[in-house]
Amino acid sequence: MNTERLMALQDHADPSVAMSGQVGSQVKMALPGAWLIANVRTMKRDDDGSITAMIDFLGEGSSDSTGRMSNFRRGVTRYPIPGCTVMPVTTDDLRTIFAASGSANVEIGTVYPTDDIRGALYIDPMLSKHFAVLGSTGTGKSTSVALILHRISSYSPEGHIVMIDPHGEYSAAFKGCGELFNVDNLALPYWLMNFEEHCEVLLTTDGAERQRDADILAKCLLAARMKTKAAEQYGKVTVDSPIPYLLTDFNQVIVNEMGKLDRAGDTTPYQRLKNKLDELRADPRYTFMFSGMLVSDTMGSFLAKLFRLPANGRPISIVDVSGVPSDITSVVVSVLARMVFDYAIWSRTEAQRPILLVCEEAHRYVPKDESAKGQAVRKILERIAKEGRKYGVSLGLITQRPSDLAEGVLSQCGTIISMRLNNDRDQACVRAAMPEGARGFLDSIPALRNRECIVCGEGVAIPIRVRFDDLEPEKRPASADPSFASLWREVGGEEEIIGRTIKRWRGHGR
Structure with missing residues (x-):
């Protein structure tokens, strides 16, 4: 040349x-x-x-x-x-x-360097093989995710989308077309947890002691599940079965088992388990999950409202977990993700209702560090990434640190939407995950402007560089950076601000 x-x-x-x-x-x-x-x-x-x-x-x-x-x-x-x-x-x-071909698609912006050629995402190829949205903080990632989900929701108003929102950003963006859940109205039944999730919530020990405590927990949990009338309807009940049980029954089983050992053995593991259970029941921060003395079988209504079955024109559930105590956040996300996957498996003989699970801050829940806490959520998200498409479950991963994601998870995403990434390790991670035809775009990733991205993979005809459309103010997430220069000029009302803040702090402290 x-x-x-x-x-x-x-x-x-x-x-x-x-x-x-x-x-x-x-x-x-x-x-x-x-x-x-x-x-x-x-x-x-x-x-x-x-x-x-x-x-x-x-x-x-x-x-x-x-x-x-x-x-x-x-x-x-x-x-x-x-x-x-x-x-x-x-x-x-x-x-x-x-x-755009005749296939179902949504337009998200304008193809660079043109002024009028529209960039489209093909819905079925993108969702059936998962997708990832990557970008450093401040690149407009949250607004771009909101734009994509708004376009998909508009195209499919009877769809089924569950969004895990760790910062409470997206409630403002979807109040007009979605259902919003937080600790005040989520009402997540504790008995939906499987055995591994029970262990993460109730066990406080490590090593050999933890294994002993886990064996005791399994025995007591199964006994509590078997005590309910619901258990009589089903043949085989296990520690993982989502059968409602009473916390009072669970507590009584622990006390009874401990009584048998009063003179014969060590009751310390039982006491540890009972103390942790009492702590959860007494702490108001856990009320959204461990509430009340009475329990009813709300599994059907819970799944219906969470999965938007039916959607009634509001196809997206925003689950704001910012108010969930940090020590059980990963368990809550694990339960929600597992409900999506298990529902898809057990409803295979029914009319299919594919579900999209979108996970913001994905590196928190599927970390590269295999020794990190919260292994239950890691396992279920990795399983969805590998097997979800067989059962009609799509996974959308959003992260600012792709290099901190578990090995292989990003490579399971058929469509990658990469905004600006400033970190060399993150860029290398994306380079490894991108298909061959998109390698020419890689050098431009550090130079992308805000709200501009490279899209490659199944969801587009060929790799493209796109400038996202402007999103209406009422549809944007509450993620805009504060203007220090202007806000530091405002004065007045500080005493009232502090008073109201402390009241909320003490009432809902994490």
């Missing part, structure tokens, strides 16, 4: 032609009756002044009698011969490449 020719293209009136030859841009090559489209991955200047580019082939389109391209499709069936002329891709070519 000639340097002078490249320099001349930069002054072209067509912005797509002007960008040709840059890393991340597209070029085309003519074959008999067809055009091949490729992405520029790398470029280097040779000793003789010419430029050599490494390219990734993206797809091919038909060539009509006038030489115009049509019917673009991903993948190539043949390759150019040596000496084939490489030409710039025009805006008209891009219009053909990015023209």
Whole structure:
């Protein structure tokens, strides 16, 4: 490729032609009756002044009698011969490449460097093979996620989306089209926990002592589940069965077992278990989960409201876990994620209702560190990533630290939406997860502007750089950075602010 020719293209009136030859841009090559489209991955200047580019082939389109391209499709069936002329891709070519097919899709923004070509996400390929939204803090990630979910909700108002919101950001964005849950109205039944989740909540020991305590917990928990009338309806009840049981029954079983050992053995493990149970029942922070002396079988109504069955035009559940005590947040997320997956498994013989589970701050729940606490949530999210598509469960992972995600989870995401990433380790992680055809975009990831992204994978025809649409103020999450310069000019009412804050603090302290 000639340097002078490249320099001349930069002054072209067509912005797509002007960008040709840059890393991340597209070029085309003519074959008999067809055009091949490729992405520029790398470029280097040779000793003789010419430029050599490494390219990734993206797809091919038909060539009509006038030489115009049509019917673009991903993948190539043949390759150019040596000496084939490489030409710039025009805006008209891009219009053909990015023209949304008849498949269900939602438009999210404008393709760079054009002003009017729309970037679309194909709903079924994106959701059936999971997706990830990545971006450093302050890049507009939350607003972009809200935009994508709003567009999907508008396209499918009877859909089923569960969003785990660890910071309480998204309630403001979806109050018009979703159901909002927090510690005040979630009413998550404690008896929905499986045995592993019970262990994470109730056991306080480690090593050999923890194994002994777990054996005692299993024995007492099964006995408590078996005491209820609901257990009589089912043949085999296990410690994992979501059968309602009374905390008073559970407590009584522990006391009875402890009584048998008063003279014969060590009652310390039983006492530890009883003390932890008493602590949970007495602490008002856990009321949303461990409430009341009476218990009823609310599993059906809980799943119906959480999974939006039916949606009634409000297809998304925002579960704000910011008010959940930090020591059981991972257990709460584990229960919610497992409910999604288990429901999908046990409803296979019914009319299918696919569910999308979106997990913000995913690196908290699927960390690379396998020794971290909260292994129950890690296991279920990893299982959904590997097996969810078989059962109609889609996973959306949102994180600012992809390098802290467990190995393999990101690679299970068929569509990657990457905003600006400032950290070298994060960039390397995305580089490993991106398909070959998108490698030319990687160098532009640190240079992306706010609310701009690279999209690659199953959800798009070819890798694209997109500027997200502006989202209406009432649909934005409450994640905007405060303006120190302007807010520090405001004075007055500080005493009342402190008073109201302390009241809320003491009433709902975590």
